[in-house]
Amino acid sequence: GKEKVLTQVKAKEITSGIEISGYEIHHGVSKYRHMGKYGHLFEITERNGKRTRYFDGLRREDNRVLGTYIHGLFDSDTFRRGFLNKIRQKKGWRMLPENSFFNPDKEFDKLAKLLRENINMGWLYKILMTDA
Structure with a gap:
């Protein structure tokens, strides 16, 4: 090859x-x-x-x-x-x-903040910690 x-x-x-x-x-x-x-x-x-x-x-x-x-x-x-x-x-x-x-860290921080404000994080963590 x-x-x-x-x-x-x-x-x-x-x-x-x-x-x-x-x-x-x-x-x-x-x-x-x-x-x-x-x-x-x-x-x-x-x-x-x-x-x-x-x-x-x-x-x-x-x-x-x-x-x-x-x-x-x-x-x-x-x-x-x-x-x-x-x-x-x-x-x-x-x-x-x-x-x-472009500051990737700053942009990822903005994305994380947006997710925290719009997603029930307790529910998400519960799903992530549950055995599939």
Whole structure:
């Protein structure tokens, strides 16, 4: 079979220069026969702590189709905000401000509070503690 690749990488998005990090995960290697309306999405600059230079992913010229081997790229606030702002701009929506950051702990705390306020927690705990 094909060798599984699981590698920590750092990369730059080609169109914006935004730096991201994540994990390159795949079996085998994609072959590009004809790029046509597509261009590369990322330039990989580091692999397992060593400098390198190769390209990953594809982006259709209208940005409506993206593909990459890199997992975890949406963990980057800057990349995620830029990605969402491109969509928001096309839809005529207000752009997300530069200082908008996602705090998972804060969001999970909000969800937990919402659940506590709207669910009978005693009843839920009773169900969870009952042998099935």
